[in-house]
Structure formats: C-alpha cells, structure tokens
Amino acid sequence: MKNIALVGAGRGGSALLPILNRYPDIKVLWVAEKDSSAPGLKIAKELGIPITLNYMDLLLIKGLDMIINLTGDPLITSELEKENKEGIDILGGLGARLLWDLVYTEKKREEKLYKKLELAVVKLNDMKNYLENILEHSADMIITTDTDMNIVSFNKGAEKILGYKREDVIGTHIKEIWFDKDAQRELMEKVIKEGDVSSYETRFVTKGDGYIYISLTLSQLKDDSNKVIGTVGISKDITEKKKLEKELIESNQELENFVYTVSHDLKAPLRTIDGFATILLDDYKDKLDKDGRHYLARIRNAASHMGRLIRDLLELSRIGKVTNPHTRVSVLDILNKVKEVLRYNLEDNKAELNIVSSLPSIRCDRVRMVQMLSNLISNAIKFVDKNKTPKIEIGYKDKKTHYEFYVKDNGIGIESEYLSTIFDIFHRLHNSEEYGGTGIGLTIVKRIIELHNGNIWVKSKIGEGSTFYFIIPKD
C-alpha cells in the first residue's frame, strides 16, 4: 500500500484523483490547495480526502510515502525537499510533469473512447429505431409471440389489417385471433420444433368476428445463445386474391357447363341432319338422281365435320379441368399406346414410325400424353404429299433439367410466317378438302404440354418436312 499526498487540485489534480482512486494499493491521504475554486477540490471532497491550504503541513502526515507536486512550481518542490525529515519521496518538476502528461493523455484517450462509445450507442439506437420503424410501419402484418404463443408485439400493419388496437391483443394467446384453430396449433408447434414455414394460407379473425385470408411466413425467434424464445410471423392480406380465385373457379365451372350444354344442344340437331340424310341415302336412293345423292353426301360430310369440331372443342375445354394423377411412365410405353390408338391410320397410310432406342421415363398424366403424341403423329401422317409415304422419327436429347423430345416428319412443311401461329385455335393452313381437320388438334397439344410445365415449338421447311420439339422437365 502506498500513501500519497497531492499538491495542487487544478486540472492535473482533478484528472489524477479519480485515476489514483481506482488502484486499491494506492491511497491519497491529503490534498493541498490554496485556491478554493480549484476543480479538483470537489473531487477530493467526494472521495473523502481531507484538504489543507498549506502544503508544508503534508510533511507532518504519518506514514506518508510520497508527495506529488502538480503545480509545476519548482520552488514548492525545493521547499518541501528542504524540510523533508521522514524520507518521503518528493515528486516534482519533470517527474510530476511526466505523470501529469501521462494522466492527461490517458484522460483524453478515455474521453475519446467514451465519445466513440457514445456515438456507437447513438448509432445502435438509430438502427434499432430504424428497424422498429420498418417493422412498425410495414403494410404487412407482423406479430411476434413467446414460446407459449402469447402475443408479444403487434405492428401497425396488423392493427390495420385485423382492426384491433395493439394494447387489446398484446399478452393474449395467438389462438384468440387465429380463425383456423387446428392449423394454428399444428403450424406453431411445427415452427418451434422444426423451423420456418413460408407462404402458408390460413385465416385470422378480424375485429367484429369476421375473418380474412392471409399468407403467413412464420419463423423462429432466437436469443443470443440461439435458444428459441418465440415466433415472428409476417403476413399479407390475400382476401382479395382468394375472392378472385373463387370467382375464377366458379366462372371456369360455368364455362365448362356452358360448353357442355352448348355442345349437347348443338349435337342434337346435327344428329337429326345426319340421321335423315342417311335414311334418305339408304331408303330413297332409287328416287334420287346422282346430284341428289351427291348433295346428301356433302350434307353428311359437313355434319360429321361439325361433330368433330364440337367433340374437339369439348375436349379442349376439359384439358386442365379433368386431370389424371401424374405418374412415372416410360415414353416408350406411351408411344406403344399411341401406336395402338393410331394402328389403322398408320397401316392405311403405310406410315413408317422410327423410334430411337432407350427413351427415358417422365412424370406425366399418361392419358393426356398419349393424346398429345397421337395428335402430333396423326398430323405427321396427314400432312404428307399425296405421292409420298409418311416417315416419322421420334427421339430426344437429355438436357440437364429437362428432356427435349422431337417428332420429325417428311411432310409438306409449314411456311415460316405461320410457324408461330399454328398452335392457335382454329388456325388451319389448308382447306378441308386438301387436308381435313378442326384446327383444334395442335391447340390441345400445346395445352397438354403447358400443363406439364413444358414448352413446344416447331422448325420447318416447305417440301422437306417439319420437326416439332417439346420439352418436359425432369421431376
């Protein structure tokens, strides 16, 4: 333990006193100062250090080890040294000056550090306010809970969307405002145990006992030690979207019913037309001349063409509506089924079908895939120069994320200006006497490919044939 006394409680003293006070093995016993307004006096008083006006008194203190002269006055140091009988160390002049400088810079450094720290705290506060502001004023609903599912915070977005004041809901259990209670329990337990859930659609209770649809992303809230302390949920109001979805489903249903009714009602008179034309041709053929029979035959042709149109339209309206489960099917199996479906068509036209060996398997609606390839292949058989036999080649390329299949023919080809429009409904490039058809087949093909998240396009040269490419994603 060192016992010390100071001469001077000005700037030096006031800086040195608190520093010395921090060291447990240094004790300041007295301070000498003439000027009663010196700043260090107040500090000395606070620390309980006695003060004397006369520095020479310090030499009388028992057990004093050192006197430090902080006044910078060499006369005081020499006067003290002259009367020093007890062997007390007298530090003055350069030594005290050095100490003073040391203490002063230390203090400055401390002040600087403190300033920096203060600045950091201010910045941190700003950042906290900034983040709080974002959360608070977000148009999205942001609600946090503790692990017992009690609401801890409730932002302005939540107030606006649900209609409650935050003070009314903070502290209450989240289930009070969650409409689908079972979903709430299940979902929150899952999040606390396993982690985040995103874009989950559910319903919340609004003030006045209504409800709204929300899309909720729920995450764990963790403390510094990574312990789960609750949840934070960010939600969007999707009531409008839900309403539109419902309307869309209803109007699709209406449309389907409409198409069904129309096709039914259109088919009935058609059947009458064809029926009586047939009876006339069969039972009254002797009473009709060649022209009469020809006209009746044309009536029957037109009726059956319209029948096909109605059938294809109905089919188109049902793609996407009636879907079979997607299963893993080998493309070769699909093509074998297509061959079965088109057997007579292939035989009658002596069509050659070359399929590359080792085709992959794809996940698809098998029935629709058969329909799609049947349409493409029967087109390839149909659109061939009259004096040629159809040659069709089917193969694929394995691309990283998808398979690219092709159906190549030796047909009449498609003029480049029509390549982009041939998938459009009712788009026909030939009159029905040259090549029959409804103009719906390729639209059905495209719709089926799109239902499989794929894409289809065609390359062609007049007189040399066309190649249809389509891609199907791997899983």
Next chain:
Amino acid sequence: MDSKFINILIVEDNPDHIIFTKEALEENGVVHEIYVVEDGQEALDYLYQKGKYIDKEKSPRPGLILLDIKLPKVDGMEVLRQLKSDPDLKSIPVILLTTSSRDEEIAEGYLCGANSYVTKPVNLDEFIEKIRNIKLYWVITNSLPK
C-alpha cells in the same frame, strides 16, 4: 327365339332421335315391341303402371330400357335412381343414352346402377352400330328376366 323377344322402352324427348333409335333397334334383327315415352315423369308412370299406363296389357313391363339422360320434368339420372332402388324394377337392364362423354356423368350413371352407357354419335351409321352391339349383348347373349 321366343325367349329373345323382348319389350323395349325408349325414354327420349327428341322425336327425331326416337325415329333413329327405333331404326337402329329394328335393323335386320328381331322385331321387338317398342314403347316410347318422352319425359322422365312419363317414364316413371309407365314403369309403375300409373295414369294412362294403367293397362298392363297395353303397357307391359319392359325387358330393356334405353334412357336418355337429359329429359324434361324428371331427368334421366333421377329416373334411373328411383328405378334401381325399387326391388321390383331394379333387375331391368338400363342403357343410358347421352350426347356427352363427360367422365363425371358416366361415373354417376354407373353409380346409380346403369348397366351400360352409350354416347350418341352424330353419325347415324355409328349409332346403329352401337345399338346393334348393345342388342347383341343384352338381348341375345344375356338371358334377361321376363
């Protein structure tokens, strides 16, 4: 041959289609006794031998019913439902006739107890062919309850 001769009830509201169905049934085969009613309520009256069908001689119980689904008053599916839940009538084979080939409708038809299902094509020849097949199965191959 006698056991193959049956009464057939056609339930159909379109007069033209009645002609075609009769034409198809009478195509170079056994001539059957054909009875026609034009809406669902009449069909039920006929089958339960009520109202103008009270005379059992003139309106005998059919051995086969060709039933259109879209009918005025009581629709075909309802007629089928009532018919198949009646212990006396449920053994009569019912062939549903329809314009659509909607899967849901076909499924519902079978669920209600339809024995067969014919989509009416536009082409009369095709229709005659289909009815011929139906006849072959239900009238000639199958032995029907009298």
